[in-house]
Amino acid sequence: MTFAAPAVRFRAVTRHFGPVKAVDGVDLEIAPGEFFSMLGPSGSGKTTCLRLIAGFDQPSSGEIEIFGVASAGVPPYARAVNTVFQDYALFPHMNVLDNVAYGLMVRGVGKRERHAKAAEALALVKLGQHGDRKPVQLSGGQRQRVALARALVNQPRVLLLDEPLGALDLKLREEMQVELKALQRKLGTAFVFVTHDQGEALSMSDRVAVFNEGKIVQVGPPEEIYERPRTEFVARFVGGSNVLPAAVARGLGGPDAPCSLRPEAIALLTGPAPEGQAALSAVIEDAQYHGAARRLLVAVAGAALRLAVSIPAGEGGGLGPGQAVTLGIPLSALWPMEGAR
Amino acid sequence: MRSDRASRPLKLAALGGLLFLHVPLLFVFLYAFTTEEKSYQFPPPGLTLKWFGVAFGRQDIWDAIGLSLRVAALATTVALVLGTLIAAALARRQFFGREAVSLLVILPIALPGIVTGIALRAAFNLMEIDYGLLTIILGHATFCIVVVYNNAVARFRRLSGSLVEASMDLGADGFQTFRYVILPNIATALLAGGMLAFALSFDEVIVTTFTAGQQSTLPIWMLSELVRPRQRPVTNVVAVFVILVTFLPILAAYYLTRDESGHK
Numbered sequence: 001m002t003f004a005a006p007a008v009r010f011r012a013v014t015r016h017f018g019p020v021k022a023v024d025g026v027d028l029e030i031a032p033g034e035f036f037s038m039l040g041p042s043g044s045g046k047t048t049c050l051r052l053i054a055g056f057d058q059p060s061s062g063e064i065e066i067f068g069v070a071s072a073g074v075p076p077y078a079r080a081v082n083t084v085f086q087d088y089a090l091f092p093h094m095n096v097l098d099n100v101a102y103g104l105m106v107r108g109v110g111k112r113e114r115h116a117k118a119a120e121a122l123a124l125v126k127l128g129q130h131g132d133r134k135p136v137q138l139s140g141g142q143r144q145r146v147a148l149a150r151a152l153v154n155q156p157r158v159l160l161l162d163e164p165l166g167a168l169d170l171k172l173r174e175e176m177q178v179e180l181k182a183l184q185r186k187l188g189t190a191f192v193f194v195t196h197d198q199g200e201a202l203s204m205s206d207r208v209a210v211f212n213e214g215k216i217v218q219v220g221p222p223e224e225i226y227e228r229p230r231t232e233f234v235a236r237f238v239g240g241s242n243v244l245p246a247a248v249a250r251g252l253g254g255p256d257a258p259c260s261l262r263p264e265a266i267a268l269l270t271g272p273a274p275e276g277q278a279a280l281s282a283v284i285e286d287a288q289y290h291g292a293a294r295r296l297l298v299a300v301a302g303a304a305l306r307l308a309v310s311i312p313a314g315e316g317g318g319l320g321p322g323q324a325v326t327l328g329i330p331l332s333a334l335w336p337m338e339g340a341r
Numbered sequence: 342m343r344s345d346r347a348s349r350p351l352k353l354a355a356l357g358g359l360l361f362l363h364v365p366l367l368f369v370f371l372y373a374f375t376t377e378e379k380s381y382q383f384p385p386p387g388l389t390l391k392w393f394g395v396a397f398g399r400q401d402i403w404d405a406i407g408l409s410l411r412v413a414a415l416a417t418t419v420a421l422v423l424g425t426l427i428a429a430a431l432a433r434r435q436f437f438g439r440e441a442v443s444l445l446v447i448l449p450i451a452l453p454g455i456v457t458g459i460a461l462r463a464a465f466n467l468m469e470i471d472y473g474l475l476t477i478i479l480g481h482a483t484f485c486i487v488v489v490y491n492n493a494v495a496r497f498r499r500l501s502g503s504l505v506e507a508s509m510d511l512g513a514d515g516f517q518t519f520r521y522v523i524l525p526n527i528a529t530a531l532l533a534g535g536m537l538a539f540a541l542s543f544d545e546v547i548v549t550t551f552t553a554g555q556q557s558t559l560p561i562w563m564l565s566e567l568v569r570p571r572q573r574p575v576t577n578v579v580a581v582f583v584i585l586v587t588f589l590p591i592l593a594a595y596y597l598t599r600d601e602s603g604h605k
Contacts, residue, residue, distance in 0.1 A: 089507035103511035
């Protein structure tokens with residue numbers, strides 16, 4: 001092959017459910033071996049996109065290619081993709097080993113060989129010794145690993161993960177995030193990861209697509225999504241950035257556009273504003289200590305605007321509600337965005 | 342303090358109800374052994390086992406039993422296939438008119454048998470189908486399907502839709518998905534439904550009278566035998582047999598479904 005086709009390509013893909021446009025003209029390309037996240041609130045179309053790739057659903061219009069092959073009319077069982085379901089969807093009547101071996105079994109792989117491969121896959125997800133248990137006898141985290149092994153044993157070229165960590169508690173989630181990422185690097189399989197958790201998307205992905213109302217609002221590496229949000233929606237959804245109206249940004253000497261401003265970019269001033277910073281007086285409404293950082297909620301004087309401010313915990317020890325402060329806003333931290341979407 | 346034990350009058354009422362239901366059955370057993378053959382005398386003038394021998398030697402009884410078993414087996418088979426398909430269609434998808442279709446499927450069991458019988462007879466006439474084994478089976482299948490459907494649909498609803506998707510996703514086609522994922526999960530429901538359907542078919546009278554030709558199924562044979570004043574206890578011997586044949590599958594179905602809820 002002279003030209004490497006993308007693992008997944010969407011061309012103007014739309015999926016309507018009656019009057020609802022669940023997916024509305026989505027174009028995207030996912031590279032082979034890429035960890036690609038689809039991030040968005042519930043109902044934003046990300047899961048529908050995943051189901052379109054898996055073949056559980058067909059686009060109303062547009063085209064989907066998987067490694068350069070048009071997927072229209074190709075049933076799920078003939079696609080080189082496998083899915084890890086949100087509810088795991090383990091077969092309750094089979095033990096763990098047979099669950100994992102299922103994909104090989106239906107392809108006619110002999111019992112000895114498929115059990116050996118299933119055992120390998122279970123070892124890969126660190127569940128080697130649980131093969132003879134039934135899914136009900138496993139914890140949520142273990143079921144998650146079985147679902148992962150069951151998909152991976154088929155050596156898919158694209159692995160689809162539908163909010164796979166959603167049902168796990170925080171500690172387990174963080175462990176699985178690290179493991180998933182390590183696994184993905186090791187296997188070199190393209191992962192398409194659907195989540196509504198921005199932290200998860202940012203920490204694991206090579207690229208993130210932010211979905212809203214059936215459309216992709218922005219695609220890019222995590223840093224870009226976080227630091228240079230294209231719209232107000234992205235700024236607010238991906239990590240609680242402050243959004244300054246155009247008038248306020250202009251008043252500070254910044255661009256004449258709505259701007260995002262990260263809470264940690266704002267400083268507290270004790271003297272006059274240094275070069276490149278604009279001063280803004282405000283009153284503290286709430287102060288919270290978070291260990292590594294101190295988070296303040298401040299009301300800007302003379303404007304109906306509240307800002308979140310994050311400062312190192314060592315600073316501002318005695319600050320509390322009602323106190324007046326002066327904020328130092330670096331003009332370089334004002335990132336101009338498009339309209340409200 | 343609230344007592345969780347039932348009061349004495351309630352216990353007596355419950356006992357009375359149970360006796361009312363089951364003591365007559367004991368008479369069926371008792372008269373199978375009586376020496377009096379023209380009328381049912383109580384107490385029986387004497388006890389004998391000879392009617393079992395007589396019943397054993399009568400070819401018309403064997404024919405009736407054979408026909409009933411064949412009808413029940415075939416009607417149950419038809420019901421298992423069609424009932425499962427209906428349940429799968431109605432449980433898995435939302436579509437316009439789903440509730441109406443579901444109601445139409447259940448209706449035959451609510452409809453008086455005599456109405457079903459007349460309707461089927463009219464239909465068979467119209468289609469010029471001769472009355473015989475086929476028409477009896479079709480008649481029985483109308484209500485057997487309902488029993489299978491009811492059992493299967495409840496199980497299908499509990500079966501997570503993503504299991505089917507997971508199976509397809511892992512490379513199984515529709516048939517393999519049915520064979521390896523759906524069937525193992527609905528098997529006990531089908532067994533219970535099938536047994537119930539078999540028992541219902543085995544003792545059905547009303548629809549059968551309208552759809553049978555010259556043949557007699559066992560219940561029809563018994564009905565015709567009762568009006569004859571000869572060898573009455575033979576009917577009782579056969580009735581004992583029917584009670585056992587009907588009761589055992591129902592008991593088994595009961596234990597199968599109970600066992601399963603106990604698992605959870």
